[in-house]
Amino acid sequence: SASDITYIPMARGFLYLVAVIDWHSRFVLSWRLSNTMESPFCGDALTDSLSYGTPEIFNTDQGSTFTSEDFTDILKDCGTAISMDGKGRWMDNVFVERLWRSLKYEEVYLKAYDSVADARAGIAAWIEFYNYERPHQSLGYRTPWEAFCSKPESTADARFGVDGLKIKQNAIEVYNLDMIPYSIPEQEQEVINT
Template identity: 65%
Template sequence: FFRRCAHQGGIAERKAMIDREHDLSITKQAEVLQISRGSVYYLPRPVPDADLAVMRRLDRLHLEFPFAGSRMLRGLLAAEGCKIGRRHVKTLMRRMGIEALYRRPRTTKPEPGHKIYPYLLRGMEITRPNQVWAMDITYIPMARGFVYLAVVLDWATRRVLSWRLSITMEAAFCVETLEDALALHGRPDVFNTDQGSQFTGADFTAVLAGNGIAISMDGKGAWRDNVFVERLWRSVKYEEVYLRAYETVSEARDSIGRYLDFY
């Protein structure tokens, strides 16, 4: 039954087919229906309250000082009276999906099977919709937990074409967001992302290549390569997220959705 349904309807319809009372586990049902497990559960990760408080502060500091690494962020926290070790800061930064944003020599290799594509937008004049789309993920704090927000943005119009929330940064969640944008708005000439493993993996790049879309990737740690998405995050955080304390993921989804419609 589930394998037959996997070929019917869109992602929302397939999610509705999940039967939480079925003998087949929810994880297995999601796999067979070809949807991400994270998008089915939609629950914040259990994290100690003390860590959540530090993560919320790190999120604000990262927006103010995008060039700050774990050493500087630890110092900024210490100046505010928060005693925390640098290793702990690095651990929380990894969980949040943030890093210091500055150009540096590439000293690490991409994950096996993941290809890094060149940045194609330098000097390009962006003059029309669907010429260039960009995508990124950001951390969203909640009252008792957190989720991740992914968006696809049109560079010419600054319009948010599609977005999703997830409890993980897994590739499937990003692929679904991309597929939503393609289904609703056609396809761009160029698609730009950072070098995150979600975007360099074969599942994601295959969707772009299969639609004849040129793939562009930021320089490592170079936030200016995707500056319009960074501006969006700043607006989302200061005009929506930091003014709320979402109790549930559904509340976060509804409120963020209203804001993005306005944006």
Template identity: 60%
Template sequence: MENKRKRYSAEFKFKVALEAVKERQTISELTAKFGVHSTQIGLWKKQLLQEGMEVFKEETKGKKENQQSLLDRLYQQIGQLQVELDWLKKKSGVDNSQKRLLIDPTHSGLSIARQCELLGLHRSGYYYRPCEESEENLLLMRLLDEQYMDTPYYGIRRMQWFLGQKGYQVNHKRVSRLLRTMGLEAVYPKPNLSKANPTHKIYPYLLRGVKIKQVNQVWSTDITYIPMAKGFMYLVAVMDWYSRFVLAWQLSNSLEVDFCLDALESSFQYGKPQIFNSDQGSQFTATAFTDKLSTRDIRISMDGRGRALDNVFIERLWRNVKYEYVYLCAPINGKELWSGIDQYFTRYNYQRPHQSLDYLTPAQVYFQTNTGKVQI
């Protein structure tokens, strides 16, 4: 018996992709909410971002067109989209995903079975929910993440042994898949959350033997995996090396470059560094990312592959974030995680003293050095 391919309306795709772009829910949460596979959500999100940029590229494409004619064309496109959306709403032959949304399980006069029959939807289609990571897998991922913070040089076999010591008999293939999902890889001992793209330019490491003597001399960035009670997200941050001040951060439910670009743009509100350091992940070697640095005459530095100490300060930051907030509070969803990370970094920057900074806070060191007076 052939499986009938699911068809989703443009309106439904846009709604799901927009929720993914908002970065307030994990992919697992979106999968459970809309009944769409995580891979499909990722593709729709990427398509929305790409096509959204094309709309704004129209501003520079038609240099011979005046501003009024451009607005007229945009209004015409918006009007056409509204006509299409109205037509979709009136269509009776909606797909199964929309039919599921039409069913009201609390209806007093119609049972779920009768509603399914009237809509031409099989009951199994209503109760179907795509598979997501099991509770056991999420627990194993949390254990692996905690162990990775202590022994990032453990490979798959040692991680398998570690789980066995905890009472979980897991084969190496499953351990490999979970680590790959988390974006972790033993590279003696640096994690590698994003694979390098062979077509991207790799810049040399510029900080070997360099003494960091002032703020805005060196900034660095990195991505880390954040486990939650249900699902996980990725966190990127930009830090000033001298003061340890976290200049900007962003959360994402995927490893696309966009949330790294958002964090980078936000960091420029404080000025710019002489040198910007990152790993060789595809997010940071992407042309869209490096162009934002080179156009500001910022020298680009990238860690050597397999060198754990090339970006040591931000690695310590991840350890602090996880042991002082994530592992203690165990946020339930993306909204709670966002609020908690925001509160943590405020406390980290303005209230948490650092022994290496003579028990001053990062904000005190950063602003005092930058302006000659302390700002709290």
């Protein structure tokens, strides 16, 4: 996974937007708007993203919000390796930067949000479209959601049986209609009620 913060211009002033994306699928796992750069809004977005599963590696820039103890402790507590871009190397987090470009040119710059509520509604609608309706050439013309839910050889529907549990490639894959599918390595398997 990866995360970054960007400015969202308003009719007067601006807001900060943080997003957490799945690196492989470009799926936006979570996002938050704030009028300050305090770390809690980033930590909240990170915590929400973990409901989709724990990433092996989490990449950010070296901004103070992402290097704060509050933020890094969340990652350390779940055993995620922390990766940080080199200073001034925006290409190290290119997928999030591309998300920002698309969001701004397709939504934000076309609007002059008068309120936080307007900004939140506009951004929410755009991210919903981006995640579930917008195919990406780099994903084989699948949406981020389709890429997130599938492995190269199958789709989410084909991978999960009626009971929602199927053994595949030394992992138990669990499907819960309220959550995204995820895998649990054999050594970490435990009973999960869905």
